[in-house]
Amino acid sequence: MEKKLSEFSRGERGVVLRIEGEGRVRRRIFDMGVTPGAEILLRKLAPLGDPVEVTVRGYELTLRKSEAACVTMEVL
Amino acid sequence: MLKFALAGNPNCGKTTLFNALTGSTAHVGNWPGVTVDKREGVYKKGSVPVSVVDLPGIYSLSPYTPEELIARNFILEEKPDCVINIVDATNLERNLYLTTQLLEMDVPVVVALNMMDAVRKKGDALDSARLEKELGVPVAEISALRGEGIGDLMQCAYKAAQKKREGSSVLAHSSLSHLLADVTIALRGEGISHPLFHAVKLAEGDEEEVKAHPQQMQTVRAFQKQCAGEEFAGDLEAQIADARYKYITARFSAVLTRSAKPNTLSGSDKADRVLTHRIWGIPLFLVILFGIFHLTFGEDLFYLNAIFKIGFDVETGNDILNSFVAVFFSSAGVSSPGVILFNLMDFVCSLAGDGIANGVSAAGAAAWAQGLVNDGIWAGVSGVLSFIPQILFLFLLLSILEDSGYMARVAFILDRAFRKFGLSGRAFIPMIMGFGCSVPAAVNTRTLADEKERIMTNRVIPFFTCGAKAPILAAVCGAIAAQYAGINADLLVFALYLFGMAMAVLSVAVMRQTTMRGEVAPFIMELPAYHLPQFRSLMVHLWDKLKHYVQKAFTIIVASSVVIWFLSNFAWNWQMVEIQNSILYDIGAFVQWVCTPMGFGVQLGQFGWVFVVAAVTGLIAKENVISTFYVLAPAIGALIPGWDDGESGIGPVVALMEATGITWQGLVAFTVFNMLTIPCFAAAATVRGETPKGKFRYTVAFWMLTSYFTATAVYLVLSWWWTAFILLALAALFVAYIILRGRRAACRMRCGAEK
Amino acid sequence: MSNLLLSAVGTAVTIAIAVLAVGLVVFAVWYQIRCKKKGKGSCGCDCSSCGGRCHTQKKDKE
Numbered sequence: 043m044e045k046k047l048s049e050f051s052r053g054e055r056g057v058v059l060r061i062e063g064e065g066r067v068r069r070r071i072f073d074m075g076v077t078p079g080a081e082i083l084l085r086k087l088a089p090l091g092d093p094v095e096v097t098v099r100g101y102e103l104t105l106r107k108s109e110a111a112c113v114t115m116e117v118l
Numbered sequence: 119m120l121k122f123a124l125a126g127n128p129n130c131g132k133t134t135l136f137n138a139l140t141g142s143t144a145h146v147g148n149w150p151g152v153t154v155d156k157r158e159g160v161y162k163k164g165s166v167p168v169s170v171v172d173l174p175g176i177y178s179l180s181p182y183t184p185e186e187l188i189a190r191n192f193i194l195e196e197k198p199d200c201v202i203n204i205v206d207a208t209n210l211e212r213n214l215y216l217t218t219q220l221l222e223m224d225v226p227v228v229v230a231l232n233m234m235d236a237v238r239k240k241g242d243a244l245d246s247a248r249l250e251k252e253l254g255v256p257v258a259e260i261s262a263l264r265g266e267g268i269g270d271l272m273q274c275a276y277k278a279a280q281k282k283r284e285g286s287s288v289l290a291h292s293s294l295s296h297l298l299a300d301v302t303i304a305l306r307g308e309g310i311s312h313p314l315f316h317a318v319k320l321a322e323g324d325e326e327e328v329k330a331h332p333q334q335m336q337t338v339r340a341f342q343k344q345c346a347g348e349e350f351a352g353d354l355e356a357q358i359a360d361a362r363y364k365y366i367t368a369r370f371s372a373v374l375t376r377s378a379k380p381n382t383l384s385g386s387d388k389a390d391r392v393l394t395h396r397i398w399g400i401p402l403f404l405v406i407l408f409g410i411f412h413l414t415f416g417e418d419l420f421y422l423n424a425i426f427k428i429g430f431d432v433e434t435g436n437d438i439l440n441s442f443v444a445v446f447f448s449s450a451g452v453s454s455p456g457v458i459l460f461n462l463m464d465f466v467c468s469l470a471g472d473g474i475a476n477g478v479s480a481a482g483a484a485a486w487a488q489g490l491v492n493d494g495i496w497a498g499v500s501g502v503l504s505f506i507p508q509i510l511f512l513f514l515l516l517s518i519l520e521d522s523g524y525m526a527r528v529a530f531i532l533d534r535a536f537r538k539f540g541l542s543g544r545a546f547i548p549m550i551m552g553f554g555c556s557v558p559a560a561v562n563t564r565t566l567a568d569e570k571e572r573i574m575t576n577r578v579i580p581f582f583t584c585g586a587k588a589p590i591l592a593a594v595c596g597a598i599a600a601q602y603a604g605i606n607a608d609l610l611v612f613a614l615y616l617f618g619m620a621m622a623v624l625s626v627a628v629m630r631q632t633t634m635r636g637e638v639a640p641f642i643m644e645l646p647a648y649h650l651p652q653f654r655s656l657m658v659h660l661w662d663k664l665k666h667y668v669q670k671a672f673t674i675i676v677a678s679s680v681v682i683w684f685l686s687n688f689a690w691n692w693q694m695v696e697i698q699n700s701i702l703y704d705i706g707a708f709v710q711w712v713c714t715p716m717g718f719g720v721q722l723g724q725f726g727w728v729f730v731v732a733a734v735t736g737l738i739a740k741e742n743v744i745s746t747f748y749v750l751a752p753a754i755g756a757l758i759p760g761w762d763d764g765e766s767g768i769g770p771v772v773a774l775m776e777a778t779g780i781t782w783q784g785l786v787a788f789t790v791f792n793m794l795t796i797p798c799f800a801a802a803a804t805v806r807g808e809t810p811k812g813k814f815r816y817t818v819a820f821w822m823l824t825s826y827f828t829a830t831a832v833y834l835v836l837s838w839w840w841t842a843f844i845l846l847a848l849a850a851l852f853v854a855y856i857i858l859r860g861r862r863a864a865c866r867m868r869c870g871a872e873k
Numbered sequence: 874m875s876n877l878l879l880s881a882v883g884t885a886v887t888i889a890i891a892v893l894a895v896g897l898v899v900f901a902v903w904y905q906i907r908c909k910k911k912g913k914g915s916c917g918c919d920c921s922s923c924g925g926r927c928h929t930q931k932k933d934k935e
Contacts, residue, residue, distance in 0.1 A: 061356065066182050066567075067640050072359035073178040074642060075212045079364065089396050090534045093543070093641060099211040102645040104530045109642055478890070482883025487890040495894060677901030680894045 043117045047096070048110040050084040056115035057081055063112035075099040076113060121169045121196070122161075122275055125189055125220060126204035127213050128175030129646040131232040135204060135262040136172040139272070164272050171198065177212070179219045181324055183567055193223055194312060199279040200226045202271070204262075207237045207244055210374055214366050221255065222285040222315040226278040229257045230271050235264060243375045252369050254286060263652075285314035288365040289358060294321060297341045301334045322355045386647040393524065399531045408612055410519070414512045415592055416608040417599070418451025441465060454608070459507035460592070467500040486694050490683060493752045498679020501748035501770075502671045502741045505589040506664070513585060513663055514656065516554050521651035525550060526643065533641050539623050540630030542566075542639045545575045549622065552582030553615075555663075556801035560808050568639035569810065574629050576805045577817050578622035580797040583615055585663075586740035587793060591615075593744055594789050597771035598782045605782070614786075618793050621828060625820075631856045633816070670739055678735050678742050682749050697753040698724065706731050716791055716826070717784030717833035725754050725778045729788050739798050747771055787833035795825035 044059065058080045061071055075098050076082065083097040093106045126132045140159025157172045173192060174185035181187055193201060203220050205213040220227055229249070237244055250257040256274045260267035289298055298317050305313035310331075320327040321338050328335050342354060350357040393402060418424055445461040447453055453461065474496055478488045519525060525547055533543025545566060551559035559579045566572045583591060591611050599607040630636075685702035689695045697703060706727025713719035718729040728750055735742035751770030754777045775785070796802055796818060806814045834841040 067642070069178075069180055069182060069355060069359070070640065070642050072356060073180065073215065074644070075215065075363065077360045077363040079360075079367070086390075086394065087396065088394070088531050088534060089399055092534045093530060095394075095530065095645060099209070101209045101212060102647075103642065104533075104645055105642045106533065106640070109640060478886060481886040482880060483886040483890060484883065487887040490894055491890050495897070672897075673901040673904050677898040680898050 045115055045117050046111050047082065047084070047113040047115050048094070048107045050094075050110075050115070050117075052084055052086055055081065055083045055118045057118060059114045059116050061113055063109075067109060068112065071105075071109065071112065074103055075101075076103070081118075082113075082115065119160075119167055119169050120200075120276075120279055121171065121198045122200045122202055122279070123171045123173055123193060123198040124202050124204060125173045125193070125216070126175065127177055127206060127209070127216060127644075129644065130175070130204045130206040130209075130213060131262040132172060132175060132204045135202075135230065135232070135260070135268070136170065138262055138265055138268055139170050161272065163269070164276065166276075168272070168276075176216065178216055179319075180322070181326055184564065193220075193225060194315075198225065200228060200275045202228050202230055202275055204230045204232050207231045207233050207374075208240070210244075211363070211366050211371065214370055215362055217253065218288045218362050218366065219315075219318075221253070222287045222312075222318055224283060224285045224312045224314070226275075226281065226283045227255045228271065228275045228278050229253060229255060230262075230267075231257060231259045232262050234259045235261045235266075237374075245373050245375075249370060249373045252373070255283075285312060287314055287318060288369075289318065289361055291365065292357075292361040294341075294354070294358065294361070297321060297338065301337055304334055304337070305331065318358065322358055386649075389648050390527065394527050394531055400535075403528050403531065406519070410512070410515045411612045411615060412608055413454050413515065414456030414508060414588075415595075415611045416454035417448065417457060417596075418606075418608075419454045421451070423451030456508045456511045459511055460504060463507045464504040467504045471496050471500055486687070489687065490680070493749060494680050494683030495676060497748040497752065498682070498745035499671055499676050501745040502589070502675050503668075505592065505741075505744070506667050506671075508592070509585045509588055509667070510660055510664060512588060513554055514660055516550070517656055517659055518651050520551070521656065523646050523648045526645050529643070530645060537638050539627040540634075540638060541571060541574065541626055542568075542641045544639070544641055544643060545571055548575055549579060549582050549619075552579040552584060554585055556580050556582075556584050556797050557804045560801065560804040563808055566639065568636075570634045570636045571639050573809055573813060573817075574626050574634050576808050577629070577820055578625050579805070580801060580821070581618040581622040581625070581794055583618050583793055584740065584797070584801075585667075586798065589741060589744045590736075590789060590792055593747070593771045594785050597775060598785060600772060601775060602782055614789060614793065617790065621794060621824070625824065628856070632859075670741065674739050675741055675745055678738055679745050679749050682731070682735065682746055686750055686753055697750070697757075702731065703727070715830040715833070717787040717829075717837070718778075718780055722778040722780055722784070725774075726780070728754070728774055728778065729780070733788070733792055733795070736792055737796060737799065739800075740792070743792055747774060750774075781837070783833055783836035786836060787829045790832045791825050791829035793825075794821065794828055796821045 045056065047056070050056065058076060058078050060078055061068060061076065063071070080098055085095040085097050085102065087094050091107070093104050094110055095102055095104050096110075097103075124132050124136055136157065136159065139161045159170050159172075161168045161170050171192065173189040176183075176186045176189050179186055179190045181190070192198070201220055201223075203217050205217060217227075217229060231244065231246055231249075234244065246257045246259050256278055258267060258271040258274050260271050262268070287298065289295065298314070298321060301317035301320060302313045305316055310316060316327055316331065317334070320331060320334055321341075323338075338354070345351065345354075345357075350360070393399065395402070412419075442465075445453070445465060446458055471492065475488070475492045478491050483491075528550075529543040529546045531543075532546050536543050536546060545563075548559045548562040548566075551562055556579050559582070560576050563572045563575050563579075566575060591614055592607075595607045595610040595614070598610065599605045682702065685705070686697050686700045687694055688701060689699050690701055690704075703724075707724070709730050710722075710727040711720050713726075713730050714721060718726060720726065722729075728747070731750075732743045732746040735746045747770045751773045755770070755773040757777065774780070780788075797805075802818075805817060809817060831845050835845060
């Protein structure tokens with residue numbers, strides 16, 4: 043099932059399918075290890091649900107919902 | 119001398135290694151961006167001395183942030199003899215992403231696998247020999263924190279530096295291999311060094327490269343057209359990043375064997391559950407912040423006295439014993455550690471002051487000379503010295519907060535709230551640093567990628583009451599609490615700190631709607647694990663701050679005090695006079711009226727100018743505000759019947775309150791003015807350095823106008839509560855005007871775009 | 874005799890104090906100028922908390 047990372051709930055896991063967006067934000071997302079094939083776990087949400095904390099490649103990364111929306115996932 | 123560079127991700131332990139190698143005493147913070155510039159040192163423990171440069175922590179060599187550019191240009195242009203790539207073994211894949219890029223340059227590389235002890239503790243195993251084989255460069259295991267393996271690492275680096283190395287890329291195994299080979303050969307033919315690196319960057323569409331090598335760019339473009347139908351549809355940047363990670367996962371991940379225990383919560387995770395709780399996260403942060411201020415400024419520790427009504431009035435017959443007891447508790451309650459430190463230092467300073475006074479008097483020095491020493495030199499210096507232990511204690515608490523990794527978490531929690539005001543949560547970090555000193559806080563704004571965000575943050579950093587302004591708050595609130603029963607000193611101090619923060623947020627919100635319009639910066643940030651702050655680095659940090667403050671006290675502050683003493687005791691004809699006839703009196707009375715709306719102007723009678731003068735001396739160093747009070751208080755106090763000359767601590771402020779008749783509202787307004795106005799020259803200069811050309815003058819205007827009008831508003835509202843309505847109405851009009859203007863501008867943009 | 878000695882000491886101390894005061898002011902001013910020359914943001918800056926930046930960046934960016 044395809045789902046955007048921004049729509050994940052706490053504890054959900056998935057594999058990255060593709061990354062939309064452009065320019066700096068996209069490059070930054072790549073540089074931090076969020077690439078097609080990477081496994082991501084949504085660790086927690088900040089108060090008010092935004093930003094989110096994810097575990098990727100063994101470390102914790104935080105990104106906003108709007109940035110996470112660029113990442114399309116395959117839910118595990 | 120050989121030159122080595124240290125490169126690696128933020129938080130990989132690079133700075134710890136740098137300290138171990140060079141013995142320098144740099145601060146080790148642990149959120150992204152503390153090491154924002156290269157630092158140089160010399161490694162002397164090897165056979166030959168080596169210059170070591172600590173490059174900024176970076177995640178990649180793309181050209182999007184200043185840190186990446188600094189690191190990249192250093193290696194390309196300054197040609198270090200070896201690049202030591204520190205890789206955090208607990209975070210292997212992402213760290214190796216940078217490694218693959220470093221390897222594309224024509225420079226010897228040695229990989230230092232750091233935090234191996236943490237890996238073993240988790241029960242994982244890492245085959246570094248295999249990693250060495252896969253990477254093609256030497257790999258040394260180290261633990262920078264424990265100082266293990268460093269000698270061997272440097273040996274490796276020496277050896278590697280003896281041989282030339284050609285860049286190699288993991289992309290040689292991807293579909294881009296031919297393109298890259300072609301471009302590399304072409305560039306090498308032109309005599310360009312690091313041809314492979316430039317070829318890859320060209321393929322990624324790096325702007326600098328495109329400009330420099332238009333010919334090769336055409337080759338790239340042709341290739342891109344060929345890829346149109348494929349997965350990345352010619353987006354080579356994405357394709358390359360993807361290829362790197364694929365390679366890393368395929369070839370390097372086998373190097374690491376994870377232990378059988380899956381997903382047990384580490385200590386860090388458990389702490390995180392509580393501290394970044396969805397509901398309790400923010401309140402908990404406020405409580406912690408309040409706790410810090412309470413421990414520093416509180417007169418009634420944990421409010422024991424207020425709750426349990428334990429009487430603390432101790433009267434022994436002995437004067438000295440009384441003074442000693444008064445250090446630890448007063449009628450208000452048990453003093454907090456910060457206040458105890460202040461009382462102790464104050465006690466020492468007044469003993470010293472008495473000693474000096476007796477000494478010069480016994481020596482028979484001229485009366486004016488005695489006055490100069492006691493009321494000029496010593497008054498100014500001791501006023502500041504007595505606050506130093508308390509302020510250092512505040513720094514200690516703030517440093518613990520910063521070093522533990524909690525600050526990154528708070529940025530995470532606050533991001534959403536910050537966004538409403540036009541900042542990203544990332545801006546929170548330099549702001550909190552402002553509670554210590556505005557100078558490093560302003561420097562830290564360099565890590566904010568967005569220029570507008572940087573300018574706005576720099577403008578409001580002084581609103582976060584720094585360590586030098588803290589004595590003003592402490593003395594004023596203490597004096598108010600002493601003169602007006604029922605007002606709690608530390609609550610007032612905390613309220614003022616909060617007010618400063620609120621003003622910062624409000625100012626940013628207004629700026630976002632007016633002069634600094636734009637989108638909020640992105641917020642993609644690593645959250646490093648919590649860790650207990652290192653005792654040694656804390657102590658080093660504190661020691662540096664202590665040296666800094668004492669230096670300040672004995673240079674600019676003592677000099678200002680002497681000048682003020684002179685101006686207040688001499689008339690224009692160079693004769694020594696009473697204060698009412700002095701030069702300072704004339705100057706002060708001249709400008710006194712300006713401060714009338716703020717509550718410390720002409721309504722204060724003939725000595726009201728003290729406050730203006732104190733504020734002006736605060737431009738040199740904020741501690742001067744207090745030291746000016748201390749210098750002028752004896753002269754003014756002598757005119758008050760029954761004033762005790764030996765008063766110290768908040769005494770001078772009380773004396774001035776009585777002499778000038780300033781109300782607590784005026785005092786609060788005065789404090790607010792000092793909190794928001796132009797910071798000390800050092801901070802102002804630093805902010806200027808961080809602000810683009812031509813924009814700094816607006817920053818200065820901003821500081822002056824905001825402090826003047828806010829202090830006025832505070833005075834008016836506190837004195838006559840009904841004025842709050844008038845001011846709110848004015849504020850509402852202003853806000854409406856801004857919103858309307860914003861709407862019209864947005865509409866114009868939309869309509870303009872449609873045409 | 875002792876009176877003379879006392880007043881001599883007193884004068885000496887007085888002069889010493891005057892010299893000290895002037896000296897402190899001059900020293901402070903010289904110290905500040907020296908720091909400005911080195912381009913430091915704040916002098917005696919504990920470079921640790923500045924994150925290694927003792928020298929304010931020249932304005933050749935943007």
